[in-house]
Amino acid sequence: MNREIVLETNRINFTNVSYDLIDEYLKLFNNPNIKKFITADPNLYTYENRFMCVKEALETDTLIILSMFDKQSGRFIGNIDFDNITSDNAEIGIIINEKFQNNHYGLEALKRFIEYGFDELKLKEIYLGVYSNNDRAIHLYKKLGFITYKVEEKVAIINGESVDTIYMKLHK
Numbered sequence: 496m497n498r499e500i501v502l503e504t505n506r507i508n509f510t511n512v513s514y515d516l517i518d519e520y521l522k523l524f525n526n527p528n529i530k531k532f533i534t535a536d537p538n539l540y541t542y543e544n545r546f547m548c549v550k551e552a553l554e555t556d557t558l559i560i561l562s563m564f565d566k567q568s569g570r571f572i573g574n575i576d577f578d579n580i581t582s583d584n585a586e587i588g589i590i591i592n593e594k595f596q597n598n599h600y601g602l603e604a605l606k607r608f609i610e611y612g613f614d615e616l617k618l619k620e621i622y623l624g625v626y627s628n629n630d631r632a633i634h635l636y637k638k639l640g641f642i643t644y645k646v647e648e649k650v651a652i653i654n655g656e657s658v659d660t661i662y663m664k665l666h667k
């Protein structure tokens with residue numbers, strides 16, 4: 496399928512979120528090695544739930560989700576998003592397919608998307624929440640300049656482990 500490229504980096508094409516990718520999104524979100532870092536809800540993500548999420552992104556101005564593809568292989572890499580977008584700030588989120596993790600795709604994608612947020616959406620601040628057991632994500636966010644501004648303790652028990660939510664932000 497020919498998808499319009501809305502952003503790109505050396506290795507990644509970013510396209511708008513799309514209904515025909517919902518099966519890919521379900522595989523991504525329901526992978527237990529990924530799901531444990533994004534929700535404490537034991538239930539699986541459903542087709543309807545992902546459908547509504549795509550619909551919201553396509554029909555409102557407060558949520559932008561982009562799907563990423565590896566330029567070389569054409570394979571689906573994952574999603575990156577800005578949620579709760581206002582004229583000043585937005586919450587950033589990212590999920591990279593397990594097969595592409597630890598190869599600096601996350602770093603490459605976040606750098607470009609943050610640049611898009613500051614330069615094109617004219618945001619002044621980008622914030623996020625990350626579970627305290629997600630050492631890799633925390634390392635990456637700090638590397639990009641995010642600083643911790645709040646910690647909410649013991650928000651959930653994930654795989655038997657009590658986790659905090661660490662809130663981080665980045666100013667332009």
Ligand SMILES: CC(C)(COP(=O)(O)OP(=O)(O)OC[C@H]1O[C@@H](n2cnc3c(N)ncnc32)[C@H](O)[C@@H]1OP(=O)(O)O)[C@@H](O)C(=O)NCCC(=O)NCCS
Pocket residue numbers: 528529532533589590591592595596597598599600601602603624625626629630631632634635638
């Ligand atoms: C978190 C995520 C987006 C990072 O993307 P990625 O492409 O895997 O990460 P990158 O390869 O760009 O960078 C990872 C960095 O963390 C480091 N790292 C890897 N595992 C680590 C660990 N267990 N503890 C600390 N640092 C770790 C790597 O060495 C690298 O740092 P470096 O560039 O200084 O060497 C991706 O792994 C992912 O989607 N994970 C599952 C979903 C998720 O956690 N989303 C974020 C929710 S807040």
